[in-house]
Amino acid sequence: MAEAKHNTEDYLRMYRQMVRIRTFEDNANQLYLSAKMPGLTHMYSGEEAVAVGICEALTDDDRITSTHRGHGHCVAKGAEFKEMFCELLGKEEGYCRGKGGSMHIADQSHGNLGANAIVGGSMGIATGSALRAKLLGSNDVTVCFFGDGATAQGLLYEVMNMAALWNLPVIYACENNGYSEYTKTEEIAAGSITARAEAFGIEAYQVDGQDVLAVNALTERLVDRARKGEGPFFIELMTYRYHGHHVGDINREYYRSKDEEKDWKENRDPIIRFRAHLVSEGIATEEEIDAINAEIEKDASDAVAYALDAPYPDPSEVDMHVYAD
Amino acid sequence: MREITLSQAVNEALAEEMRRDPTTFIMGEDVAEAGTPFKVLSGLVEEFGTERVIDTPIAEPGFMGMAVGAAMTGARPIVDLMFGDFIFLIMDQLCNQAAKTHYMSGGKLTVPLVLRTNLGATRRSAAQHSQSLQALVAHIPGLKVALPSSAYEAKGLMKTAIRDNNPVVIFEDKLMYQDKAPVPEEEYLIPFGEANVKRTGSDITLIGTSSMVQVAEKAAEILAAEGISAEVIDPRTIVPLDEATLIESVKKTSRAIVIDEGHQSFGVTSEIASRLNEKAFYHLDAPVLRMGAMDVPVPFSPALEDLTVPTPESVAAAARKLCGGEMIHAA
Numbered sequence: 001m002a003e004a005k006h007n008t009e010d011y012l013r014m015y016r017q018m019v020r021i022r023t024f025e026d027n028a029n030q031l032y033l034s035a036k037m038p039g040l041t042h043m044y045s046g047e048e049a050v051a052v053g054i055c056e057a058l059t060d061d062d063r064i065t066s067t068h069r070g071h072g073h074c075v076a077k078g079a080e081f082k083e084m085f086c087e088l089l090g091k092e093e094g095y096c097r098g099k100g101g102s103m104h105i106a107d108q109s110h111g112n113l114g115a116n117a118i119v120g121g122s123m124g125i126a127t128g129s130a131l132r133a134k135l136l137g138s139n140d141v142t143v144c145f146f147g148d149g150a151t152a153q154g155l156l157y158e159v160m161n162m163a164a165l166w167n168l169p170v171i172y173a174c175e176n177n178g179y180s181e182y183t184k185t186e187e188i189a190a191g192s193i194t195a196r197a198e199a200f201g202i203e204a205y206q207v208d209g210q211d212v213l214a215v216n217a218l219t220e221r222l223v224d225r226a227r228k229g230e231g232p233f234f235i236e237l238m239t240y241r242y243h244g245h246h247v248g249d250i251n252r253e254y255y256r257s258k259d260e261e262k263d264w265k266e267n268r269d270p271i272i273r274f275r276a277h278l279v280s281e282g283i284a285t286e287e288e289i290d291a292i293n294a295e296i297e298k299d300a301s302d303a304v305a306y307a308l309d310a311p312y313p314d315p316s317e318v319d320m321h322v323y324a325d
Numbered sequence: 326m327r328e329i330t331l332s333q334a335v336n337e338a339l340a341e342e343m344r345r346d347p348t349t350f351i352m353g354e355d356v357a358e359a360g361t362p363f364k365v366l367s368g369l370v371e372e373f374g375t376e377r378v379i380d381t382p383i384a385e386p387g388f389m390g391m392a393v394g395a396a397m398t399g400a401r402p403i404v405d406l407m408f409g410d411f412i413f414l415i416m417d418q419l420c421n422q423a424a425k426t427h428y429m430s431g432g433k434l435t436v437p438l439v440l441r442t443n444l445g446a447t448r449r450s451a452a453q454h455s456q457s458l459q460a461l462v463a464h465i466p467g468l469k470v471a472l473p474s475s476a477y478e479a480k481g482l483m484k485t486a487i488r489d490n491n492p493v494v495i496f497e498d499k500l501m502y503q504d505k506a507p508v509p510e511e512e513y514l515i516p517f518g519e520a521n522v523k524r525t526g527s528d529i530t531l532i533g534t535s536s537m538v539q540v541a542e543k544a545a546e547i548l549a550a551e552g553i554s555a556e557v558i559d560p561r562t563i564v565p566l567d568e569a570t571l572i573e574s575v576k577k578t579s580r581a582i583v584i585d586e587g588h589q590s591f592g593v594t595s596e597i598a599s600r601l602n603e604k605a606f607y608h609l610d611a612p613v614l615r616m617g618a619m620d621v622p623v624p625f626s627p628a629l630e631d632l633t634v635p636t637p638e639s640v641a642a643a644a645r646k647l648c649g650g651e652m653i654h655a656a
Contacts, residue, residue, distance in 0.1 A: 063398060097431030104429040113397055114430060118421055124390010125397060125422065132395040135350055135376060142394075158387025165382075321432035322466050324490040 011283050012292070014056055014212055018048040018271050019293055021072045023300045024081060025243075028071065028088060028102075032247040036308065038090055041102040044072030046242035049270035050175050051076035053215025054143055054235075057223045063111045063129045063142040065122035067175075068103050069241075070115030073145055078110035081300055085307035092313040099313075099321065111140075120146055120153030123172075127159040130170035130232070141169045141226045143219075149180030151193055157200075163232040164200040171222055172197065172234045175209065177241040182255050197234035209237030210270045213277075240264040326507040332365045334476035334508050335441070335497065338483035339366070339403065341512065343373055346401060349487060350377040352388050353405025361405060363443075363502050389415040389440070393423045393492075396438040401487060406442035409496055410456045423492040424467030439486045443499040444472075444586060445536050446634050452622035455630075457586040459534070460593045462494045463564050469493040469517060470564040474538035476506035478561055481515030489517070498536040498586075518565035522574070526556035529580040529644050532571060532597060534560060537584040537616075543637035544644060553648050563593055571597065572605050579610040580647045584635050589617030611647045616640060 025045045031037040044051065047069075055064065055076035066073040074084060079095065087094025087105050094100075095107050106114030113129065116122040126144030133140050150156065151174060163170050180188045194204035207218050215237060222233045242265060244252050252261075278284045284292075329337070343349045351369065353361070357380045360367030370378040381388040385406065392402035406412065412419070423436045444457035463470045469491055473479035479497060486493040523538065524545055533541030538559045545555035556574050560567055575581045581601055585593040594615035601613045619633040 065394075095431070096429060096433070099431050100429040106430045106434060108430070108433050113394070114426070114434070116422075118417055121417060121422060122394075124387060124392075124418055125394035127387075128391030128394025128396075128402075129398045130394075131391050132398045132400040135395075136348060136400060155386050155390060158382070158384035159391060161382055161384065162387060162391065321428045321430075323469070324427050324432070324435040324437075 008283050010056070011278060014052050014216065015274055015278060015289070016292055016296065017052045017056070017076055018212065018274065019296050021048045021051065021075045022271060023296050024071055024075055024084065027085070027300045027304050029243070029247055031088065031304065037088055039101055040246045040248055041088065042069040042246045043241070043243035044069050046264065046269070047072060047175055047177060047209065047239045049212035049215055049274070050173070050209045050237045050239050053212045054173055054219045056216050057219035058111070058141065058143065060110050061140045062223070063113055063126070063140060065113045065126040065129070065142070065144050066115040067122070067145055067147060067150070068115060068117050068119070069147065070105060071102070074105050074107055074112055074115070077107065077112045079107045079112065081303035082306055085303045086310050089307050089310070090312060091307055091310040093310050097313055097317065120150035120155050122146070123150070123153070123155050123159050127163050127168060127170050130163065130168035131166065133169055134166065139227055141171065141223050141231070143171045143173050145173050145175060147180070148174060148176040148178070148185045148189060148193065151196065152180070152188055157196070160197060160200050160202060160232070164202050167229055167231060169226040169229070169231045171219070171226060171232065174234070174236045175239055176236050177239050179241060179245070179256065181245045182249070184255065193236050194234060202232050202234050204234035204236065206236045206238065209239030210268045210273065212270055212274050240268070326509060328505040329476055329508050330503050330505050331473070331476040331479045331497065332363065332502040334480035335365050335483055336367070336369065338480040340369060340372065342484055342487040343369070343377065346487070348399060349401045349403060350379060351403045351405060352379040352381050352392060354381055354383055354407050356380060356405045362407065363499065365502060366405070385411050385414040386418055389418040390422065392438050393418055393426070393436055396423070396436045397426060397434050401437050403439045403441060403487065406440055408454050409442045409444045409458050410453050412442065412458050412461065419462065419468070419492070420465045424465045427491070428467060435490045436492050437490045438492050439483070440492065440494045441483070442494065442496060444496040445498045445500045446586065446618065446623045447630055448500055449625065449627060449630065451625040455623035457496070457618060459496050459563060459585070460587045460591065460596070463593065467492065468564065469562065471495045471517065471562045472535040473497060473561070474533070474535055474559050475501070476504065476508050478515060478559070480508055481513055482561060485514045485517055488514070496535060500536065515561065517562045518567050520558050520560045520567035520570040522556065522558050522570065524555070524557040526554035526578065528554045528578055528648050529582065530556045530558060530571070530574045530578045531582050531584065531640065531644065532558050532560065533584040534563065534586070534593060536586050537635060540635055540637050540640055541584055544640035547637055547641040548644055551645070553644060555644060566597070568600055568604070571601065575601050575605045576608040579608055582614040582616055582640060582643055582647065584616045584640060586618050586634055588620050589615050590620050592617045611650070614643055614647060616643060
């Protein structure tokens with residue numbers, strides 16, 4: 001694996017954050033399957049190294065914009081399980097007081113400007129956040145997460161043009177999980193995705209999105225350069241979505257094979273790979289890692305139990321927050 | 326009092342607020358050296374520089390989306406949309422993103438931005454540069470909508486819009502940019518949701534917005550010569566709407582016509598008329614009439630275009646019928 005952070009604490013935090021995402025998603029999926037969660041949701045499982053590798057290179061002052069598949073970004077940027085599960089269940093103590101739900105979860109205290117249910121809908125927001133940083137002389141960087149499917153939206157090319165013209169501190173992070181909803185990426189994307197950014201004079205990179213250290217090393221370098229005014233940058237992260245497009249997308253064989261899913265899960269899983277690395281490098285023992293996993297599982301089940309019991313918003317909240325004072 | 330054009334009034338409002346608040350900036354097409362095709366922004370780039378008066382590529386969804394992101398993170402962008410018709414290009418960023426962010430975040434994120442654009446037909450600009458689309462955005466909760474009817478309102482409403490913590494859409498009447506009105510030298514703001522009674526009367530209430538305020542005032546003069554006393558009210562903002570002032574007037578006059586340059590069907594006139602029917606029904610002596618633009622794309626030919634919008638004569642004619650009792654059995 002590529003080398004990035006060298007501190008034991010950093011390595012363990014990255015591992016922990018990836019497991020927290022996987023565990024959060026396993027619990028969210030169970031809530032959906034047991035009909036305890038209203039609506040539907042989109043699982044991030046399989047893509048953990050992308051969110052964690054990137055967000056570990058950011059500070060709380062740095063902003064991100066997220067997607068409909070946004071729980072991973074939210075956790076990686078520092079959110080707590082309790083408020084997240086409350087939000088998924090539409091409870092008052094959720095990050096958005098139950099008004100956003102899975103597809104709009106935001107946590108501005110850690111710089112997460114929010115998930116977005118319009119594919120590609122936050123590309124303008126991310127680029128505008130970077131424009132604000134430049135105009136007001138702030139030192140923060142904004143990362144715009146979006147999927148391969150969103151590269152078909154025209155907005156991306158409008159804002160990349162402006163970001164490049166004005167050297168904005170924004171990093172476009174394209175999570176290429178191989179599928180645009182139920183359609184293979186190669187059927188919706190002509191040519192090369194990175195070449196599209198390069199056409200605007202934006203430096204573009206492709207990286208193994210299942211290798212958290214590779215993602216982190218690249219992002220650290222680009223964030224540092226973006227802070228110096230050398231942005232924008234574009235990263236295409238090659239990754240894989242373990243679940244369907246959304247939790248209800250169970251029978252997937254008409255668009256991808258079970259063998260393909262098995263191969264990614266068994267041979268390229270970002271958590272299994274990083275765990276093996278931690279053990280082989282002597283950073284943690286198997287027992288220590290098992291203890292971390294168990295602790296996270298307990299945190300998650302406690303948070304789920306808390307959220308299930310938590311109150312819904314009072315009916316009087318229905319027309320609150322339409323307008324700010 | 327000095328008189329300045331609506332264009333100068335907008336320019337002054339922007340300059341004053343940009344001096345006051347360093348987080349404000351303007352972005353849009355040809356806003357800097359060109360000062361927009363209507364020359365409303367001339368001189369601002371010389372004072373504030375290209376950092377704060379930003380010429381964008383022709384990419385309305387892109388720069389509108391960027392304004393949303395800048396607003397969410399601490400700036401107060403003023404977006405210049407060259408023609409109101411281009412609102413269709415930015416609908417996702419305006420209605421799905423800007424309008425809903427505060428609510429969807431449970432009140433944690435705010436989007437203090439101003440979208441300034443225009444409305445108004447009879448400029449011989451045909452169907453894609455002449456629409457009055459205020460009803461379209463007024464329909465979406467989370468957006469505020471201001472419709473200045475003169476230089477005085479244009480300045481006072483713009484300053485309030487820039488200080489508001491919500492996305493505000495201001496439609497200026499593009500035919501009124503060179504019209505002068507008295508505008509005080511000293512600073513003033515016009516609060517949102519406060520209608521202005523332009524003329525008092527006792528027989529009928531004419532509620533006009535933006536370009537239609539002048540039409541209503543001229544109609545009132547025609548009617549006065551005939552002995553009909555018309556009250557003219559300019560709501561100034563349709564979101565929020567000063568219902569109380571409108572209802573109070575209609576309770577007094579018992580008759581009302583609502584005039585707006587947007588298409589009549591499903592429009593601003595329909596909404597205001599419905600509210601008057603619901604809340605002043607027993608005070609009405611006649612149905613509340615709607616007078617909007619005809620439900621046709623705006624035609625190019627002057628011979629046709631002039632037929633599509635209400636005029637002082639058509640408003641006066643309708644008022645005459647209402648006051649003469651002709652409309653009572655219209656249904």
